[in-house]
Amino acid sequence: MLYATISLTAGEHQYPIHVGSDLLSDPALITPHIQGRRALLISNETVGPLFAPSIRRALEDVELDEYFLPDGEAFKTLDRVTDAVEHLIRGEHTRDTTIIALGGGVVGDTAGFTAAVYQRGVPFVQIPTTLLAQVDASVGGKTAVNHALGKNMIGAFYQPQAVLIDTDTLKSLPERERIAGVAEVIKHGVLADSGYFEWIEAHLDEILAQDPAVMSHAIARSCEIKSEVVADDEKEKGRRALLNLGHTFGHAIESALGYGEWLHGEAVGAGLVMAADLSMRMGMLAPADAVRIKRLVTRAGLPVMPPEGVRGQLRELMSRDKKASDAGLRLILVRRIGEAEVVESVPEALIADTIGIGEGLCAA
Numbered sequence: 484m485l486y487a488t489i490s491l492t493a494g495e496h497q498y499p500i501h502v503g504s505d506l507l508s509d510p511a512l513i514t515p516h517i518q519g520r521r522a523l524l525i526s527n528e529t530v531g532p533l534f535a536p537s538i539r540r541a542l543e544d545v546e547l548d549e550y551f552l553p554d555g556e557a558f559k560t561l562d563r564v565t566d567a568v569e570h571l572i573r574g575e576h577t578r579d580t581t582i583i584a585l586g587g588g589v590v591g592d593t594a595g596f597t598a599a600v601y602q603r604g605v606p607f608v609q610i611p612t613t614l615l616a617q618v619d620a621s622v623g624g625k626t627a628v629n630h631a632l633g634k635n636m637i638g639a640f641y642q643p644q645a646v647l648i649d650t651d652t653l654k655s656l657p658e659r660e661r662i663a664g665v666a667e668v669i670k671h672g673v674l675a676d677s678g679y680f681e682w683i684e685a686h687l688d689e690i691l692a693q694d695p696a697v698m699s700h701a702i703a704r705s706c707e708i709k710s711e712v713v714a715d716d717e718k719e720k721g722r723r724a725l726l727n728l729g730h731t732f733g734h735a736i737e738s739a740l741g742y743g744e745w746l747h748g749e750a751v752g753a754g755l756v757m758a759a760d761l762s763m764r765m766g767m768l769a770p771a772d773a774v775r776i777k778r779l780v781t782r783a784g785l786p787v788m789p790p791e792g793v794r795g796q797l798r799e800l801m802s803r804d805k806k807a808s809d810a811g812l813r814l815i816l817v818r819r820i821g822e823a824e825v826v827e828s829v830p831e832a833l834i835a836d837t838i839g840i841g842e843g844l845c846a847a
């Protein structure tokens with residue numbers, strides 16, 4: 484059942500984001516976005532066997548090829564893109580082939596980047612199957628793979644033809660992964676909509692219990708917020724950077740621990756609390772709001788502090804963040820719940836305090 488369709492406009496390109504249950508096997512939602520007579524389904528060894536049969540049924544009239552990646556962030560690399568491109572070339576796929584990305588953010592980012600570079604770009608459709616990918620990664624056209632020296636360092640802005648979000652896919656998602664996705668849901672409330680933040684506070688238990696109507700609303704509202712920001716600033720020249728709230732800290736944690744040790748959403752959870760902590764130290768955010776953010780992240784079951792063993796490395800790793808400009812580190816901080824902003828020239832001593840060397844909200 485279709486719950487909502489959000490339309491995202493990025494420059495000349497406009498595409499639908501369908502949200503609902505039992506959508507995967509509905510030919511009417513996916514067929515219009517398959518450009519030629521062939522498609523390549525890119526998934527991974529975990530997700531492919533679960534949901535590829537539904538997509539095969541929906542695309543009976545399409546010649547559907549399949550390519551399954553190994554599972555894990557460790558495989559979000561250029562080598563795997565090269566492998567996928569080799570599969571496309573050997574299968575004599577032309578520029579009319581549509582790539583279908585079926586999986587979490589790792590598959591979406593890798594398949595999306597493959598679509599962006601194969602023969603200078605082929606159409607692609609996102610079918611996200613984790614909460615994190617449904618509320619964030621599949622929407623907005625950021626595609627990338629990791630380099631050993633930094634996360635998402637090789638990538639392109641490349642928009643899909645459509646995003647198909649079937650909430651039923653979340654039933655098989657491990658609990659830890661579901662909780663990780665909640666971090667990005669909370670992020671959207673903090674950065675753009677205080678009413679939505681309040682709604683998440685009120686409905687967190689139902690989100691964690693996967694109540695279908697509540698999940699559909701959380702996903703659709705998150706996609707609306709993200710779509711509105713992306714429509715305004717597709718290539719992240721300004722406002723889109725706000726969507727990275729918590730990510731400068733989060734990426735540094737992931738990078739220090741080694742990809743895969745903490746889930747991306749877990750690192751974002753701690754990153755949100757650290758961003759709130761620093762905003763409070765900067766005198767921007769009322770302590771009561773910083774406490775509300777920390778309380779919600781805690782209730783979700785997400786980490787709220789960086790692991791002690793890596794704190795010494797975080798500041799240097801933060802400088803490698805893509806938001807760092809020639810002028811130095813730029814951080815996304817919170818003015819009030821529902822409003823974030825890009826801040827340059829944050830005093831180093833305050834950053835050090837937030838990382839956990841000093842006392843404060845984050846360390847409390």
Ligand code: NAD
Pocket residue numbers: 527529530533554555556559586587588589590592612613614615616619620621622623624625626627635652653654655656657660663747748
């Ligand atoms: P993931 O893709 O690694 O998926 C998590 C795990 O869940 C994997 O083992 C996967 O195989 C499994 N899985 C996926 N769907 C399942 C299902 N329905 N049932 C059972 N198992 C399932 O992790 P993720 O959290 O979805 O994505 C994280 C990645 O997304 C990171 O690489 C991050 O950088 C990227 N990301 C990208 C953007 C963007 O805008 N492009 C935004 C946020 C995050």
Ligand code: GLY
Pocket residue numbers: 619620622623625723726727
């Ligand atoms: N996840 C941040 C963005 O898409 O811009």
